[in-house]
Amino acid sequence: MPFDPDGAVIVTGICGRLGRNLARKLHREYEVVGLDRRPFPGCPKDIKHYQIDIRRKKVQDVFAKEPVRAVIHMAIMHDPRMDAEEHHSFNVMGTRAILDYCLKYHIPKVVVLSSANVYGPRADNTQFITEDTPLMAAERFGDIRDLILVDMYANTFFWKHPGVETVVLRPVHIVGHVHNAPSNYLRLPRIPVVMGYDPMVQLIHEDDVVEALIRSLRPGVRGVYNVVGPEAVPLRRLLREIGRPVVPLPGPLFEAWLRAAFRLRLTSFPPPELDHIRYVCMVDGSRFERDLGFKPARGLREIIALFRGNPGGGA
Amino acid sequence: MLGDALVHALGLEKEMARVERLPRDNLNEFGFDPFGYSPDYVRAVAPYVLLFYKYYFRTQVFGVEKVPKGRVILVANHSGQIPVDGMILATAMMVEPEEPRMVRSMVEKWVPTLPFVSYFMMRTGQVVGTPDNCVRLLERDECISVFPEGVRGISKTFSERYKLAEFGHGFLRLALQTKAPIVPVAIIGGEEQAPSFHNARTLARVIGAPSFPITPIPFPLPVRYRLYFGEPIAFRGEPDEEDERVDRKVKTVRSTLQALIHRGLRERRHVFW
Numbered sequence: 001m002p003f004d005p006d007g008a009v010i011v012t013g014i015c016g017r018l019g020r021n022l023a024r025k026l027h028r029e030y031e032v033v034g035l036d037r038r039p040f041p042g043c044p045k046d047i048k049h050y051q052i053d054i055r056r057k058k059v060q061d062v063f064a065k066e067p068v069r070a071v072i073h074m075a076i077m078h079d080p081r082m083d084a085e086e087h088h089s090f091n092v093m094g095t096r097a098i099l100d101y102c103l104k105y106h107i108p109k110v111v112v113l114s115s116a117n118v119y120g121p122r123a124d125n126t127q128f129i130t131e132d133t134p135l136m137a138a139e140r141f142g143d144i145r146d147l148i149l150v151d152m153y154a155n156t157f158f159w160k161h162p163g164v165e166t167v168v169l170r171p172v173h174i175v176g177h178v179h180n181a182p183s184n185y186l187r188l189p190r191i192p193v194v195m196g197y198d199p200m201v202q203l204i205h206e207d208d209v210v211e212a213l214i215r216s217l218r219p220g221v222r223g224v225y226n227v228v229g230p231e232a233v234p235l236r237r238l239l240r241e242i243g244r245p246v247v248p249l250p251g252p253l254f255e256a257w258l259r260a261a262f263r264l265r266l267t268s269f270p271p272p273e274l275d276h277i278r279y280v281c282m283v284d285g286s287r288f289e290r291d292l293g294f295k296p297a298r299g300l301r302e303i304i305a306l307f308r309g310n311p312g313g314g315a
Numbered sequence: 316m317l318g319d320a321l322v323h324a325l326g327l328e329k330e331m332a333r334v335e336r337l338p339r340d341n342l343n344e345f346g347f348d349p350f351g352y353s354p355d356y357v358r359a360v361a362p363y364v365l366l367f368y369k370y371y372f373r374t375q376v377f378g379v380e381k382v383p384k385g386r387v388i389l390v391a392n393h394s395g396q397i398p399v400d401g402m403i404l405a406t407a408m409m410v411e412p413e414e415p416r417m418v419r420s421m422v423e424k425w426v427p428t429l430p431f432v433s434y435f436m437m438r439t440g441q442v443v444g445t446p447d448n449c450v451r452l453l454e455r456d457e458c459i460s461v462f463p464e465g466v467r468g469i470s471k472t473f474s475e476r477y478k479l480a481e482f483g484h485g486f487l488r489l490a491l492q493t494k495a496p497i498v499p500v501a502i503i504g505g506e507e508q509a510p511s512f513h514n515a516r517t518l519a520r521v522i523g524a525p526s527f528p529i530t531p532i533p534f535p536l537p538v539r540y541r542l543y544f545g546e547p548i549a550f551r552g553e554p555d556e557e558d559e560r561v562d563r564k565v566k567t568v569r570s571t572l573q574a575l576i577h578r579g580l581r582e583r584r585h586v587f588w
Contacts, residue, residue: 123433124424126445127350196430198437200351231343234351241345251430279427282349300344 004067008033009217012054012098013075014047015040017178022072022210023047029214033066035059036075054094063101070109070217073098076150078115078180080143080262080270088146095150099157102164111167111216113209114151116226117144118170121199121281128284131170131224141272155224167216169209171227172283175303176206181269181276186307191239195248198236199280204229205298205306215292228285229296230303235277241304251278321362325370330410334361337415341455350448351437352417360439361409368406371537372399372504373588378544379411386453386495387547388486389418389460390568392479392576393468395505395535396528403540404460404500405439419452419459423466425525446489453493460500461486463565470514470526476506477576479569484558487565492554497568499545501575507586508535538586543579545571 009026013019014034026032027047034040034049043049048066052058054075075098076091095112102110119129120137135152138145151168158166173182182203185191204227212227239246249257255274261267288294322331337354339346347353368374382389391404405418421444427433442448444461452459462468467480490497511528519527548571550564 123427124443124445126447127442128447128451130447194430196432196434198351198434200347200349200437232347232349232351233343233345234347237345237347 005069007031007067007069008048010035010062010066010068010071012036012071012073012094013077014049016074017176018174018206018209019074021206022074022213025210026214030069030217033062033068035062053090055090055097059097060101063105063107068105068107070111071098071102071107072111072113072213072217074113074213076113076147078144078147080273081265081268084143087143088149091146092149092153095153099154103161107164109165109167109217109219110157111169111213112150112154113213114154114168114170115147115174116170116172116202116281116283117276118148118151119281119283120144121275121279123279125280125282127200127280127282129226129282130284131226131287140275141270143270143272158222158224165220165222167222168224169212169216169227169288170225170283171209171212172202172204172229172285174206174209175203176306178206181273184268185277186239186242188244190245190247191242192247192249192254193236193239194254194274194278195250197251197278198234199278200232200282201235201238202228202232202282203238203300203303204296205303208296208298211297212288212292212294215294218292221292223287223291225288225291226283226285227288227294228283229298230300232282233300238300238304241300242307243309244307318359318362321366325362325366327362327365327369330365330369331358331361333410333415334358337409337417348440350419350440350442352419352440353438354417356438357409357417357440360435364402364406365410367399368403368410368540372403372540373537374403374407374540374542376407376411376542376544379407379542381544381546382408382412382416382458382498383496383547384414386456386493387458388453388490388495388497389458389500390486390497390572391460391462391500391502392477392572393462393464393505394471394476394502396469396509396511396530397535398469399508399535400502400505400540401441401460401462403505404502404542407542408458416458419457421449421459421461423525444485446485449486449489450493453489453495463569466525470511470528471506472512472514472528473506473510476510477503477580479573479576482565482569484561484565487550487561487568488554491550491552491556491561494549496547496549498547499568499572499575501543501545501572501579502540503543503576503579503583504538504540504586507538508532536587539588541579541583543575545575 008031015036015038037053463482
């Protein structure tokens with residue numbers, strides 16, 4: 001069944017931490033259909049969950065069967081441990097399939113969760129990157145190429161199909177209970193930093209990302225948006241507030257150690273990501289604020305409180 | 316605290332009182348602006364900087380009252396192999412005018428790659444010189460400084476001293492876009508602090524530096540710095556007008572600055588005092 005104004009919201013990648021948080025909030029207002037190759041333990045009764053890989057043909061049946069009003073596509077993974085080919089195929093082919101179904105079944109709204117990381121941390125970055133800036137992240141970090149492809153694919157889709165309200169969100173580092181690189185980094189028992197560098201960083205609380213995704217469902221909203229949380233803060237100052245020991249390492253030594261540790265599977269942080277704690281990658285979120293009236297509800301203090309004390313969670 | 320001891324020993328109370336009055340708007344709850352500038356950090360390093368400014372370089376400042384309130388672009392000559400001139404200019408704007416101002420210098424894009432330097436630059440209000448950064452600061456009515464000679468300026472050899480190198484056009488287009496007045500500032504003294512006889516361009520390329528001046532002086536000599544502020548120049552025009560028209564305006568700034576430099580050199584009796 002195609003578009004239905006009272007239909008469900010399909011959420012791909014619903015079984016990640018962020019997806020589950022979104023589902024819990026979304027299902028109070030909307031009917032929710034989950035799509036993920038992982039199981040959804042503790043799935044609320046009124047959420048229909050389909051455990052399928054989004055690249056499978058069977059996904060089409062879900063679109064054909066369920067009355068749908070919108071799709072939130074967040075089945076985009078960033079796992080440096082995953083086989084590169086599989087990573088690429090899942091992200092790029094998966095996104096393509098989902099967007100194709102949106103077109104085929106006349107779904108008027110699709111929200112794609114990209115990331116501000118697509119701009120990439122660079123020494124010569126301007127302080128506030130706006131949405132029309134070229135996505136340079138792959139220049140130094142090849143593994144992020146498919147995430148840029150996904151973002152660009154969604155961008156092209158946005159321009160080619162004015163009939164579908166496409167929203168691409170590029171939030172800054174999402175932190176919270178999620179298992180992504182920035183959150184894992186802030187949970188380390190001893191936090192390494194690059195000696196002599198202290199870039200400004202922008203973080204956003206996972207709850208605010210959920211809020212941003214839900215707001216993007218509002219009819220009439222379309223476009224590419226940076227999404228920022230509370231004001232930027234120097235990395236070291238943030239770590240001091242978190243209060244765990246900080247270990248400054250000279251850049252070349254840190255890089256060599258990280259390269260070895262990554263190869264030996266002692267860490268999940270790929271060496272090129274070191275630039276995130278060396279150079280600035282800050283975005284201007286004023287467009288999203290202006291068009292959607294979005295203001296983050298969670299401040300720096302709440303973010304710091306998330307990470308204060310209890311170490312663990314691991315690399 | 317060593318800093319406080321310095322302030323008392325050298326009688327820097329008046330200057331420090333000005334530093335205390337630096338504007339503190341646009342700071343987050345930890346005291347940083349979005350570019351990473353921290354007035355508290357500036358206050359902490361100020362005694363050491365003032366030691367150099369007042370006692371080592373014995374800086375003299377002429378015409379600082381000509382700098383208008385609100386947004387303004389200071390355009391200065393660059394010199395001295397080690398860019399002390401930027402620090403001198405920023406310190407002068409902090410301690411000389413009635414209302415202290417934080418100068419936001421536009422620095423080269425490779426500066427953030429340097430450990431420690433990047434950190435110091437950011438905390439003291441310097442920003443990477445992208446047009447967007449410049450416009451954002453001017454629109455907040457800040458005072459920015461540019462050295463339109465860029466690296467060409469600091470790597471001049473002794474025989475080229477006080478001859479302005481070619482100017483870039485960027486600053487003028489930004490002035491037109493933001494309707495910010497331009498104040499030329501002649502900085503005298505920097506050229507003699509570390510005379511260089513050769514710029515080893517090949518060597519510079521090998522190590523990836525923008526220039527590699529060969530100088531026998533490992534640390535800036537205690538020359539006397541003199542700063543001459545010119546009258547503000549307000550240009551009219553569109554930021555996207557043709558190069559020739561912008562070029563004429565740039566030449567006006569350049570010749571005004573060169574005249575100001577000549578005046579400074581004429582009035583100077585000696586390099587060191």
